[in-house]
Amino acid sequence: MIKYSELNLWKTVTLGLKKSPKDYRKAIKKDGCRIGDYAGQILNKTEVSQTEVEVDLVVVTVGELGFKDGARRDVLYARAIELGLQLCPAEVGPALRLLYKDQPRGEWLRIGMEPITDSDGFPFVFGVDYDSDVR
Secondary structure (H helix, E strand, O other), X not given: OOOHHHOOOOEEEEEOOOOOHHHHHHHHHHOOOOOOHHHHHHHHOOOOOOOOEEEEEOOOOXXXXXXXOOOOXXXXXXXXXXXXXXOEOOOHHHHHXXXXXXXXXXXXXXXXXXXXXXXXXXXXXXXXXXXXOOO
């Protein structure tokens, strides 16, 4: 399992550059990125900061958190908090998509955030992915 002292700052994302979910949607589409159905639904419910604030991000795998066979989200979050990490505001998802233009193909990141329910009541978190041809 990774130790807090081994975590390195990965990126710093600025929240509050866009003032509404609609502004994020327009900017993401303008960048040529796709917003999936579920992401679109939770984007509509995302609280957006009205002032600029920077959030430092780290990337941690499930295995680095000590779970070689996977674990439930709540267990992963509890371990991350034990390490001194905090959950991200949901706005980190769309803000990171706009920032991370050099994402390697095949990389899938999940935002450690409180889930937001879709129209069917299922909880989702944002993913920042670059699959075979679409970010």
